[in-house]
Structures are given as C-alpha cells and as structure tokens.
Amino acid sequence: xxxxxxxxxxxxxxxxxxxPNYFVAIPITDDQILDRIEDVQELIFTKEPDLLRTLLPxxxxxxxIIVAHLGTEEExxxxxxxxxxxxxxxxxxxxxxxxxxxxHGIGQFNNQVLYVKMLEEDxxxxxxxxxxxxxxxxxxxxxxxxxxxxxxxLTFLKLSKxxxxxxxxxxxxxxxxxxxxxDSYFGxxxxxxxxxxxxxxxxxxxxxxxxxxxxxxxxxxxxxSKKQ
Numbered sequence: 001x002x003x004x005x006x007x008x009x010x011x012x013x014x015x016x017x018x019x020p021n022y023f024v025a026i027p028i029t030d031d032q033i034l035d036r037i038e039d040v041q042e043l044i045f046t047k048e049p050d051l052l053r054t055l056l057p058x059x060x061x062x063x064x065i066i067v068a069h070l071g072t073e074e075e076x077x078x079x080x081x082x083x084x085x086x087x088x089x090x091x092x093x094x095x096x097x098x099x100x101x102x103x104h105g106i107g108q109f110n111n112q113v114l115y116v117k118m119l120e121e122d123x124x125x126x127x128x129x130x131x132x133x134x135x136x137x138x139x140x141x142x143x144x145x146x147x148x149x150x151x152x153x154l155t156f157l158k159l160s161k162x163x164x165x166x167x168x169x170x171x172x173x174x175x176x177x178x179x180x181x182x183d184s185y186f187g188x189x190x191x192x193x194x195x196x197x198x199x200x201x202x203x204x205x206x207x208x209x210x211x212x213x214x215x216x217x218x219x220x221x222x223x224x225s226k227k228q
Contacts, residue, residue: 018069018143022079024133025062025195026101026126027208028154032187033103034058037116037156040106044157044177050170051177053162056155059207063101063118063152065130065194066137068144075142080213082136083196087215089132090194098219099125103154103186111172112160115153116186126152126191133194192218 028034041055070076102119109115118126130150137144159165159173175182193216197209204210 018071020067020069020145021199022068022070022076022212023064023197023199024066024068024083024137025064025197025209026191027193027195028061028063028189030187030189033116033154033189034061036181036184036186037061037154040178040181041156043180044173047177050165051157051162051173054157054159054165054173056158056161057207058156060203060209061154061156062195062197062209063126063154065133065150066144068137068142070142076212078140079137079142079196082140082142083133083194083213083215085139086133086136086194087217089136090129090215090217093125093128093132094191094218096219099129099191101126101152101189101191103188105183106178106181107153108173108175111174112158113155114157114173114178115155118152118154123152126150129191190218192216 037058041058045052045055068079070079099122101122103116104119105117107115107117127150134144157173159170193214195209195214196212198212199209201210
C-alpha cells in the first residue's frame with residue numbers, strides 16, 4: 001500500500017476527487033508476529049523516542065492487495081460483490097490446502113518505510129490470489145490501483161506519519177535502529193480472510209479498520225460453512 005499510496009499522491013495532484021479511500025487487505029492476527037513487531041517498535045522507540053508517531057499500531061497489521069477509489073455507495077456495493085465473487089477463484093487456487101505466510105526479516109522503502117518481509121516461496125501463491133481478486137474488481141469496472149507489482153509487505157513504520165520530523169531534517173530511518181531484528185523470524189500466519197476496508201471511516205473497537213465486507217477462505221472457511 002505504501003508504494004500505492006505514493007502513486008495515489010501523484011494521481012491526486014491531477015484528480016483530487018479520485019484519491020484512494022478503500023483497500024482490500026489480508027489481516028495479520030498471529031500473536032507471535034504481532035508481538036515480534038511490537039518488540040522491534042519498542043527497540044526503535046527506545047533508541048529514537050522521536051519516532052513514536054511513525055509507528056503503526058499492530059492492531060492494523062495487514063497485507064494490501066488492492067487500493068481503490070470508491071466514490072459512491074453504488075461503487076462500494078459493487079466492490080463488496082466483487083470481493084464475494086472472488087472467493088470461488090481464491091478457493092480454486094488454494095485447492096483446500098492452507099496457505100502459510102511466513103514472515104522473516106525487515107525491509108525498507110527509501111529508508112522511510114519499514115516492513116516485515118514475507119518468504120519468497122509463499123509470495124508466489126499469494127500473487128496468484130491477488131490477481132484473482134483484482135480480476136473480479138476489474139470486471140466490475142471499479143477504479144483500482146491493482147497489484148501489478150504486488151509485493152506483500154507488512155508495514156510497521158512510516159516516516160510520512162510524522163511530517164514534523166521531516167521539517168526537522170529527519171529524512172531517513174537508520175538501519176542501526178533495528179539491526180538486531182534485520183534477519184530474524186517473525187512467525188507464520190495461516191491465510192484465512194480477505195477484507196474490504198475503508199481508509200476514512202472510524203476504526204473498529206479492536207483498532208482494526210472499518211470493514212465493509214470480509215470473506216473467509218481456506219480450511220477455516222470450510223469449517224464456517226459446516227457450522228452454517
């Protein structure tokens with residue numbers, strides 16, 4: 001999303017109406033992963049307290065598949081439908097197997113965004129899933145920034161969240177702040193859900209984004225349908 005948000009900002013200069021206001025995401029809820037991210041954030045904060053505002057709350061952790069501009073209620077309804085329709089395609093890719101998403105090591109964009117990396121081999125399957133979801137959104141003619149160079153990353157720090165720091169000359173995050181974790185294992189999340197989230201609506205009590213719609217996929221979703 002960070003790459004897409006940057007794109008979004010370029011686009012928005014030309015067409016202010018069309019800035020992204022929704023995104024499709026895979027929530028990350030594994031306690032081990034979230035605890036490790038908090039450890040890294042704490043370490044960074046201890047070394048550089050000024051960076052507190054740049055840290056993203058772990059309750060919001062997710063991988064972004066699509067960023068969208070949905071201008072009307074009608075378009076939001078279409079997006080909900082597109083997500084629901086993608087379930088069949090996603091299930092066909094998974095073939096009843098669990099997709100384990102393993103997170104290992106820390107990466108950065110321009111030393112301004114820090115994220116936890118996902119293992120390459122787990123990314124291939126996820127890219128196919130991202131494409132399938134994107135197809136469904138395109139079929140509905142929705143205005144999306146797709147997942148062409150989809151690179152799943154779990155962002156936990158963004159310099160842009162604290163613009164004042166930039167004015168004070170703080171332009172880069174030094175790798176010394178997190179080198180202890182640069183190559184460490186964060187944990188594994190079993191892929192089980194895709195959400196359509198609103199960027200500008202009030203977050204849920206849990207701290208996660210407001211969801212217009214969620215679909216369950218993988219083995220958890222077969223359990224759900226058995227219950228129903």
